[in-house]
Amino acid sequence: MIWILGGTSEAVELARAIKRDDYVVTVTTYAGLEQLKGCNGIVSKMGLEEMVVFIEENSVETVVDMSHPFAYEATENSTEASRRSGVKHIRYVRESSKEQFGxxxxxxxxxxxxxxxxxxxxxxxxxxxxxxxxxxxxxxxxxxxxxxxxxxxxxxxxxxxxxxxxxxxxxxxxxxxxxxxxxxxxxxxxxxxxxxxxxxxxxxxxxxxxxxxxxxxxxSRRDQEVGISDIGEILEMID
Incomplete structure (x- = not known):
């Protein structure tokens, strides 16, 4: 099972492009779920311990964190839950704005x-x-x-x-x-x-x-995250 943490348009894009059926996208709002029509999406807001249980109960093999760039707690928790569970964790990093104004x-x-x-x-x-x-x-x-x-x-x-x-x-x-x-x-x-x-x-x-x-x-965001900014690259890793 592939678990995608949603909350961004890129998560929707990945869910629509993924070829395998054994995946789930979790979002924290019903507004987010509406964007996932036709995909395997559910509404669920989890803390660290709930994430560990979710990984175990759903036989998750890879966690793909595509949550919002400012959803720091979700990223920290999914990283730690993956480490505890011994599963792969992939972080999608949206590039920062390059605008020089304000x-x-x-x-x-x-x-x-x-x-x-x-x-x-x-x-x-x-x-x-x-x-x-x-x-x-x-x-x-x-x-x-x-x-x-x-x-x-x-x-x-x-x-x-x-x-x-x-x-x-x-x-x-x-x-x-x-x-x-x-x-x-x-x-x-x-x-x-x-x-x-x-x-x-x-x-x-x-x-x-x-x-x-x-x-x-x-x-501004916190210090530059380490992760992958190419959705195509993530698809190759999980499909």
Whole structure:
């Protein structure tokens, strides 16, 4: 059995290209599962111990980690679970953005400190997991959050104190022009994003900011990961 940790468009691409039938793709949201129609996908969010059990119960021989570049815990846990279980672990590494625009921040804390000093409308494209962190430095500014159109995402926003008019529930991918229209519509003075690479829409967001003269605030990744950036190479290893 091949176990693919999903959460990226590349995981969907791999699942559609794989020739063998004994594989499963796990994602943590039903929105992610919808992208896997016709593939062997399930919704499951596991910690380290659950991963070890999953590998054993499903006779997993290879774990392919294609989770989001910022899903650090999932990567750390899948690596350790594979080591404990004695199975092969392959990490897909999405290339970072090469855009030279905006301010780069090496940590969430550093980014928060900077945001706490700005004035204006701040448009966040960083997902739901950091909403409470950012809300803690909001002061008198308007914070707008673009999130996936799921009940869980909306509930997370509301429970974190975000006003309904400051929630943008939409599903990417987004073009430069679409981003521009959205940023302009909400009067964004700053756009906050993660460096999710070109496949993650970072380039389109940065270009939209460049054209509109908006300051892009970019959360960089941790130190460069070791892994494979070629989906074709991964296919050769598992098919």
């Amino acid at each position: 301010k780069q921040f090496s940590s969430l804390e550093e980014l928060k400190r900077y945001i706490s000093t700005v004035s204006g409308n701040v448009f966040f494209t960083t997902g739901i997991n950091t909403i409470e962190e950012f809300e803690s430095v909001k002061r008198y500014n308007r914070f707008i959050y673009r999130v996936l159109p799921t009940v869980f995402s909306l509930e997370k926003c509301v429970s974190s104190g975000v006003k309904i008019e400051d929630i943008v529930a939409a599903m990417g991918p987004y073009t430069v022009e679409f981003n521009m229209a959205m940023f302009r519509n909400y009067g964004a003075d700053f756009v906050v994003m993660k460096d999710s690479g070109s496949r993650g829409g970072t380039s389109e967001k940065i270009e939209a900011c460049r054209r509109l003269g908006i300051e892009a605030l970019i959360l």
